[in-house]
Amino acid sequence: MNPDATRNDIIRLCKEAKENKFRGVCVNPLFVEEAHKQLEGTKCSVISVIGFPLGASLTGTKVEETRLVINLGANEIDMVIAIGALKEHDYKKVYEDMKEVVEAAEDIPVKVIIETGLLNKTEKIAGCELARRSGAAFVKTSTGYNTKGATVEDVMLMRTVVKDEMGIKAAGGIRNLEKALALMMAGANRLGCSASIAIVTGSFKMSSMIKHVQIQQNLKKLRICMELVQLPCRTTN
């Protein structure tokens, strides 16, 4: 999430999201109110990040932040887990941190960002399992800020753990149509990227060229799961 974004940047972001019928826009708490104002009456959700991008704030702060952004109009919450606690196998702490945010969000869906690029396989599995038990709606791969972003391998592993009980949001380093399609094939049903417009434009172009029903359906499926992220993504894969 671009730290020097201004209100005008958010207004432009929301306009682009509406025009392209994206699933939502993902913004910093500071801009939830403006995004809500811009998107009211549309099907486009306002997604706010919580404890972003380090996840190393206190649970109490995450809970308070969750309540505040929901009051300002956030329809979805993307929270970063306590990564350090997961790495030292303090599962209780990781779980309670998620759980308290999920409870504070009430009927607003919570996506739990496990930051796969900083985790080994065991930690990824544990993160997904804890997220599943916490009542979160989605697990999400990455913040786009720390080391690696979404990979096909990670999404497949995450889908194996959460089965069909949760959504999976892939984010970080998704810069083209090929990567976006691969991640969906691997099990992602939500994609967060700042390159969403380029990807969707590419998908429309392909749609008009390839006269094959299944492929057109796949491209349509891709479009309706796209979020537009106010973020200069730092990660590459």
Added chain:
Amino acid sequence: MNPDATRNDIIRLCKEAKENKFRGVCVNPLFVEEAHKQLEGTKCSVISVIGFPLGASLTGTKVEETRLVINLGANEIDMVIAIGALKEHDYKKVYEDMKEVVEAAEDIPVKVIIETGLLNKTEKIAGCELARRSGAAFVKTSTGYNTKGATVEDVMLMRTVVKDEMGIKAAGGIRNLEKALALMMAGANRLGCSASIAIVTGSFKMSSMIKHVQIQQNLKKLRICMELVQLPCRTTN
């Protein structure tokens, strides 16, 4: 601030800070309690970051976070300003954001991170002037996370604005003794760097070689203003 740091990393950080008699350790909120435990009874301060590293959380969240970390033992607060608001010249918002954190911190000193690398000259001056009026104790150049870190030119400009009324903390991209000394000469009286040990070791080595009172005093002055940061700094200059 390394997002995958564990308790053991913090214990090691505090041990190093004590051994080298650093001014303090700078940690994420999640580790304030542990750092306080490790440093109790020493002269080494526990510095917590607030709204870090984007500054784009709500004022209410920053205030709550400030109260929570102070209750857990933080002796100093390094807050990131609302960078977007500064860039759109919403000085009232920037000021109130700072002011509320300063008030919530009561007698605990607050350093205001203006993130010079994302600002033009006018914005840097405005950021410093607002910080001065807010009652903050220090202005600080950078988070070390977003684009450029501390430069000699920025520190000189900041000193021109805040005169002797505030401290100046230079942080971000300070990787060697040369840079550290230059920033102090430019007007910084606090340095935050993850390479603190290497720099201080270098300063001791110089101290033993150069038998000149003024230089030895300069090196001593350097050592007592060093903070050890739990941070893989992203910025270069």
